[in-house]
Each structure stands twice: as structure tokens, then as C-alpha cells.
Amino acid sequence: MLTKEQKAFAIRELETYNHVQLKCDGYEISLRIQRHKMKLVVGIYVNGTVKGIWSIEHEKHPEAKYLAPHYINLYKPSQKQRIIKVWGKRRAYQEYPELDTKREYRLPYFSNATKAINHLIKVSDSIELLTAELEA
Numbered sequence: 628m629l630t631k632e633q634k635a636f637a638i639r640e641l642e643t644y645n646h647v648q649l650k651c652d653g654y655e656i657s658l659r660i661q662r663h664k665m666k667l668v669v670g671i672y673v674n675g676t677v678k679g680i681w682s683i684e685h686e687k688h689p690e691a692k693y694l695a696p697h698y699i700n701l702y703k704p705s706q707k708q709r710i711i712k713v714w715g716k717r718r719a720y721q722e723y724p725e726l727d728t729k730r731e732y733r734l735p736y737f738s739n740a741t742k743a744i745n746h747l748i749k750v751s752d753s754i755e756l757l758t759a760e761l762e763a
Contacts, residue, residue: 633756634744640758641669641740648757651747655757656693658743661736668736669743671695677735685733692750694733695742701728 629637637658641647645660657672671677673690685691702710707726711719720726737743748754 629744629748629754629756634748637744637756637758638740641743646758649747649754650757651693651751651754654690654693656747658740660740663736668738669740670736671743672735682733682735685731691733693747694735695737695746696731697734698729698731701725701730 637647637649641658641660647658649656649658654673655675657675659670659672660667661670662668663670671693673693677694678688678690681688681691681694685694700707702723702725710723710726713719714722737746
């Protein structure tokens with residue numbers, strides 16, 4: 628596990644030098660600051676690559692657990708309200724049992740360094756910092 632100092636160092640290193648390497652459960656994880664559309668994000672690479680199939684079929688690929696999870700409702704809130712208004716709450720859930728269902732997909736980037744490091748700590752059994760700390 629990362630110590631508090633190592634975690635702070637990793638976040639600072641990523642924000643300053645745009646690159647950090649970690650070893651999580653035997654995988655080499657690289658975090659890099661990169662541009663996505665018109666904003667800067669923290670890109671994540673597992674053993675130097677990212678595969679699109681990890682985003683869609685994340686249950687089948689153990690490497691996908693390091694990517695950023697995102698959720699989307701099967702029904703938009705406005706659709707859900709309309710269905711409940713038409714059918715009534717009890718009947719709506721009988722007719723549409725998946726009314727509250729959310730779909731999960733993974734993206735190969737995080738919005739900031741802290742979220743990326745915290746996610747990696749949360750999903751990893753063992754994690755170590757490969758980027759060398761300079762002695763001050």
C-alpha cells in the first residue's frame with residue numbers, strides 16, 4: 628500500500644511532471660496528463676496500452692478495473708417521471724422492472740490526479756510507486 632507521503636508525492640509528481648508509474652497487482656500502470664477534447668485529464672495505461680474492449684466488456688477483462696467507472700441511467704429522469712405519471716408508481720415498476728437500472732462503462736481517463744490515485748488505491752490489493760522519489 629502507498630503511504631500518505633507516497634500518495635502526496637504521486638499526485639504532486641503527476642501535476643508537475645505529467646507522468647507517474649505504479650505497479651498494481653502485477654500490472655504496470657502509467658498515469659499521464661493529456662488533452663481530451665478541450666480539457667486536461669489524467670490518462671491511464673495498463674502495461675503501456677488501453678484497449679477499447681475494456682470499456683464495454685469490463686467484466687471479462689481484469690485490467691479494466693483500473694479504468695474510471697461511469698454510470699448512465701437506462702431511463703432518463705424525465706422519462707422515468709413520465710412513466711410513473713402515466714402508470715402510477717406501483718404499476719410502473721411492474722411494467723418496467725428495470726426503471727432504476729444503471730449501466731456501467733469505463734473510460735481510460737480521470738478528471739484529476741487525486742481521483743485517479745484514490746481509485747487505484749481502492750481497487751488494488753497491492754500497489755507500489757515505481758517513479759523514484761528524489762531525496763530533498
